[in-house]
Amino acid sequence: MIKAEPRSILNFLHTHFDVMRDLFALQSSDGLITKEAYDALIHRQGHTMNIRLREYRVVRSMGSDYEMRDVYFKLMEFLLFEFKPLLPETIEKYKTSIGDLFLKIRKYENQDRDILQERIKNLSHQVREFVDLVERNTFRLLAETRELKSNPERIDYREKVHKASFWIEYYILPLNRILDVKHSESVTSTIIDVSEYANRKRLDMMDETLRMEFEKLYAQLVQTNSDLLRQSKVLVNELLPLLERIRTESLILTGWIEFLRNPYKVETPPLLQGKRTMVYAKDMLFKVREFFEQFAQNEIITLEDGVVDFDKWIFDREHFKTNLAAQMPVNDFFGWCYKELKKDFSDIDTDKFFALCGLLFDEDIHLEFPKKAERVNLVTTTSKISLPKIKVEPALKID
Amino acid sequence: MVYPSNHRQIVEELMAGKFILANEEHFNALKENDKFYAEFFKVSFDLDLNIKSDYAFLLSKESQENFSRDVSIFIAILSYELDRDGRNFMEALEFNEFTLEEIDRYFDNSSFIDLIESNKALREPDARRTLINGMHRRNIVIKNFDDRFSFTQAYKVFVDFAKELAMKRMRHEEPSEA
Known part of the structure; x- marks a missing residue:
């Protein structure tokens, strides 16, 4: 239990936001805060900082190391808008939780009113959490993809191909399956079923309180469906093509770099040797050859005096x-x-x-x-x- | 027997090592009679005809062809330099017009300068113009004016070549990484 006033905690967070950000960065990158990193931070900030962090339950010991408590971690995630993309498997669990609650609501709709009301509220809460996670995931994936595109860390093209393929295979496509309305096993299709059911019940439920609960649930689900549709469009129309393009471009550049490493040892596309059309006759070569050949002397001719065979008669x-x-x-x-x-x-x-x-x-x-x-x-x-x-x-x- | 329309043009251009492009009228005649032409070139000259949705060309039996190598190096360096310049090289090859001045700038400042200087078709601006003219004769580029050109869909032959090379390399590396 925290003895401190909530305002004191908020005040502490406000005053020492940089410390919180450092702790959040450490926790995000390594999954925990190592003893060395924590001690260095306390050394810089003074011993009181250690007392406050423990008093306000910001950190807790994990063996010799530390970890930022989940509530603060999530708050920092939200404040800094730095969400880690969740594996779609993590989000898919909502299909079970929403499906189970829906099943029980339908099955016991005429029994205890209070438990029905609680189930409706819980269902609504699960849907809210699900949409929130999907939105955060899409946002994060979009940010990651744009970063991959601009490539500020100058990672090489093969790594880019690998990363793009990884995002597509493990995040985008599974997430899209979760959101795909046409897929009977998707979470979205379950939400649509719930929505249709809530639409009927908000009208035909005898109990007015329950009618109101279904009314609220229905309104929430209508909004949810529209939000999910928008997220699905971002995935299909923006994220997937962008990643595909990064993958293709990086693949081509990987190929070019590989080729340029030794371009004379690789067989290039076998294009047919073109024959240039000359402005002169096609048989020019043969004509020129014939012309020059008549001047070509194959044997040496020697002229000698005194052996000339002609009549030397001179008219006197x-x-x-x-x-x-x-x-x-x-x-x-x-x-x-x-x-x-x-x-x-x-x-x-x-x-x-x-x-x-x-x-x-x-x-x-x-x-x-x-x-x-x-x-x-x-x-x-x-x-x-x-x-x-x-x-x-x-x-x-x-x- | 009745030959397809533009038969002579199709044969002359393909035999001259030229690409026939989808936006050219005789491409349709070639595509509609693809089986005839594939057999015609095979039987007559022992050459394979490659028809894609965007272009068609004859494959040479000679694998060590300098022109193809020079064009491959040209597009490789240009793609690399465009990407380094922060431009989307695929879009540039597909849609952009290049000026010769721009090409000279990319090649003269390229980190592949050793390779460029060792290649007589690329080392001098005039030599590069000759290569671009050669590409123009083969329908790989279109010269819009004397000093500017854009690529036709035939550039995809070279891009596919690069893609295939990368995939071959990656396939080759995967087992050793595992």
């Missing part, structure tokens, strides 16, 4: 001019050319023949063309040539 203009002058006048110039060459060669080359014919343009020679079409036929190595008979004689010199 003066020699033939002298011969011609000695024989002029000549009636058939081309025939004369042919005979001159025949003296040296058995076969007459066309080139040699035409070279000799060049004398025709010499200024010292006068040409006389036949009046009749007389022609001479000559045969060279490559051609048969038909030429006119031209008479040549020395040109007259005018001084």
Whole structure:
């Protein structure tokens, strides 16, 4: 029993709120307050603090360690809005407690009025506790998820995947099952059954006090159903997609980091090798190759002097001019050319023949063309040539 | 025999290593005749056709393909840097438009600088532009202007690849942790 005045306790809490917060933080993180941590705190605050904490029943001994009493812990939880998410299994127990009370209310509705009234009040209390826990859990899960998203502690992506999966598997999905109206085993469906029953009884109960109790219960349950629906929507529409996205994103980033660790040792998506469309012809390569190949020299060619295989005859203009002058006048110039060459060669080359014919343009020679079409036929190595008979004689010199 | 509509376009684009996207007209012809095309490419070229709800492409038999590796590294680094920058990289890949200047900033300041500098398709801004042009030719990105682009649904091939890699790694690690 606490001897102190309630106001004194509240005053103490107000004055030493920081101490309360430290104790709450220690209890939250470790589940108890170790002797070392408690002693350090008392050392800082003075011995009176230890007396007050025990007098106001804020802490109690747990072996050599300490623990914050539940009522203060819950008060601090509420004041700081720092709830630990409860495992849905913990919340699910309300299905049994609400279900049992409901069963007894229905079964004994016509018996003792007082016990019926108490059961209705207890049922109402259980429902209130249930809704409160669901709300706190949803709130906490939302806060945890947002923290996971912003990741202030810079936990790595694989840890994020793990955490997101953990929240989904052990908290969100089970909690959603508890809240799922369509699920016959859910707590919400039980509450709806109670609500329908209370709706009937608030109208047809003979006893007015009981009618009023059912009326209150019904009003509470209508509000409860709407609250639970809202919580369920938060879970399904916000929390679950957010966690799924964190999980997917973190999974992808985990994969990328794994890949970037050694990108040349992992087989990447097998895309087909694209072929670039060039602005020039598709067979350009072959054409270019053919073009260059004609210049390619596969063997070395060496040119040597003295072994050149060609006729080295050079037209000696003066020699033939002298011969011609000695024989002029000549009636058939081309025939004369042919005979001159025949003296040296058995076969007459066309080139040699035409070279000799060049004398025709010499200024010292006068040409006389036949009046009749007389022609001479000559045969060279490559051609048969038909030429006119031209008479040549020395040109007259005018001084 | 009657060939599906846009047959030539479908074959030419897929054989050029291009992705055909769901918002393109010939995607429907491809999807409606998926069995025909799967058999057609298998029998004609021994290639597997991959049709998803958003895109379709031909799988190469060659696993050591540089382009695919370069694109994978590009998207990996970009995703990592976007996340580091506090941006939702999945949303960015899905909806955002990237400027080349922005890409250069992310790559030049990346902690993966050693990897970037060792890769000739990523190390210089010009090389990165060539890679982006290559992605544009394959329908992995759409160039909205000369200096900006956005990803098409084809990016999901690479994201799925990363996801698969992570899951493989995690599956591999789980037994040893237990």
